[in-house]
Amino acid sequence: MTSSLPGYSSHFGIENIPFGIGSSTSHPEPQGVTRLEDNVIFLADLNDTLQDIPDLPSSIFSQSTLNAFAALPKSVHQDVRSKLQAALKDSSSLPKNAVEPIASVTMHLPVDCGDFSDFSCSFDHVQNASEAMTGTRSHPPAFFYQPIGYAGRCSSLDVSGTPQNRPIGTYWTGKPGASDITFGQSRRMDYELELGCIVGKPVTRKERLLAKDAGDHIFGFVLVNDWSSRDIQALEMNPLGPLNGKNLGTNVSPWVVTPGALKAFRKPSIARREGVNIPKHLSDSGNEALDITLQVHLSSETDRKSSSIACKSNSAYMYWTLEQCLSQQALAGCGLRTGDIVATGTVSGGGEDQHGCLMEFMKQGATPPRGYLEDGEVVTLDGYCGEGVGFGECVGTLLPAKPFDHLL
Numbered sequence: 548m549t550s551s552l553p554g555y556s557s558h559f560g561i562e563n564i565p566f567g568i569g570s571s572t573s574h575p576e577p578q579g580v581t582r583l584e585d586n587v588i589f590l591a592d593l594n595d596t597l598q599d600i601p602d603l604p605s606s607i608f609s610q611s612t613l614n615a616f617a618a619l620p621k622s623v624h625q626d627v628r629s630k631l632q633a634a635l636k637d638s639s640s641l642p643k644n645a646v647e648p649i650a651s652v653t654m655h656l657p658v659d660c661g662d663f664s665d666f667s668c669s670f671d672h673v674q675n676a677s678e679a680m681t682g683t684r685s686h687p688p689a690f691f692y693q694p695i696g697y698a699g700r701c702s703s704l705d706v707s708g709t710p711q712n713r714p715i716g717t718y719w720t721g722k723p724g725a726s727d728i729t730f731g732q733s734r735r736m737d738y739e740l741e742l743g744c745i746v747g748k749p750v751t752r753k754e755r756l757l758a759k760d761a762g763d764h765i766f767g768f769v770l771v772n773d774w775s776s777r778d779i780q781a782l783e784m785n786p787l788g789p790l791n792g793k794n795l796g797t798n799v800s801p802w803v804v805t806p807g808a809l810k811a812f813r814k815p816s817i818a819r820r821e822g823v824n825i826p827k828h829l830s831d832s833g834n835e836a837l838d839i840t841l842q843v844h845l846s847s848e849t850d851r852k853s854s855s856i857a858c859k860s861n862s863a864y865m866y867w868t869l870e871q872c873l874s875q876q877a878l879a880g881c882g883l884r885t886g887d888i889v890a891t892g893t894v895s896g897g898g899e900d901q902h903g904c905l906m907e908f909m910k911q912g913a914t915p916p917r918g919y920l921e922d923g924e925v926v927t928l929d930g931y932c933g934e935g936v937g938f939g940e941c942v943g944t945l946l947p948a949k950p951f952d953h954l955l
Contacts, residue, residue, distance in 0.1 A: 560935020579608030592645035654801035666696035675907035711796035718778035740903035752882035767803035
């Protein structure tokens with residue numbers, strides 16, 4: 548649960564109309580909401596406004612997650628958004644109890660998520676990460692042939708504002724492969740600036756999905772901070788991939804921004820690698836990149852106002868789109884369920900101010916501008932498109948490791 552930060556009203560103009568789950572003193576049960584500037588509108592109170600939309604159950608916004616609404620046809624989502632836009636142009640006509648200031652509302656995870664997959668869509672990130680870990684700029688062999696990813700833990704998904712504890716585990720004390728292995732508190736805690744999508748219409752088990760059709764299965768988009776313990780991750784990930792270094796906690800922004808709100812912010816995707824023919828299921832129009840300015844702000848728990856911008860990147864820098872990630876995820880027949888979250892991995896660009904995580908600064912032989920995260924540091928992600936459309940914030944604070952005295 549979280550309360551939204553001030554300063555993001557420009558992200559939520561009439562052009563946006565996101566969806567979320569909120570509660571308040573006068574609305575004590577978590578339920579469906581939308582946002583206009585710094586006001587939250589409780590949708591279950593707007594039955595008269597929404598009652599004539601075909602295929603929209605009357606009590607759907609009284610539920611504690613958006614799953615049932617997300618699973619409805621996209622035409623229903625579009626009708627609801629259009630009706631709300633028309634109604635909110637004259638908010639004086641709304642029931643008074645339906646509208647509350649954002650400061651009075653607690654936000655919750657928007658969906659019940661059964662599966663979370665994290666991909667690695669940024670060519671700049673994989674090169675920078677390789678240089679930090681091995682001293683050599685390289686990329687995974689599969690990178691240009693398909694989106695690559697791993698299965699995360701939906702049990703550690705938390706809404707924005709939920710603090711995360713420094714994990715404990717086993718790691719090298721120094722250079723990987725050339726130092727002692729010890730057990731203790733992680734010394735190299737990191738954030739990851741990511742964009743995620745939430746599955747709406749499910750994909751049946753053993754069915755496949757073309758990238759060009761994947762948009763029909765996306766309910767909306769959120770910001771994601773996939774917290775990472777770089778030292779625990781470095782030891783455990785060979786040969787089966789990361790485990791505890793990546794599942795300690797993942798913060799998700801509370802507002803789901805719809806594909807309709809982002810339609811005006813599509814642009815040409817990055818050109819494909821010359822000489823590489825991608826599988827046909829990944830083919831798309833070539834104009835599916837999302838132009839979202841994404842930032843990372845770092846501050847201390849005791850002085851939130853004195854923040855510094857650690858990164859300014861853009862989702863359009865990604866080599867693969869989230870639609871292509873969904874297509875690749877479904878390829879082996881696992882199916883996709885409503886509420887599933889698929890994320891891009893770290894969103895980085897080519898500049899030194901475009902590193903979407905701290906590890907990218909830790910290149911061997913170089914002096915980084917700072918170290919890894921300290922206890923008490925606050926990581927705030929935000930994303931803005933323009934013309935009243937943005938994501939607001941995704942916030943998390945790093946807390947000390949929970950005591951484990953009989954093992955440490």
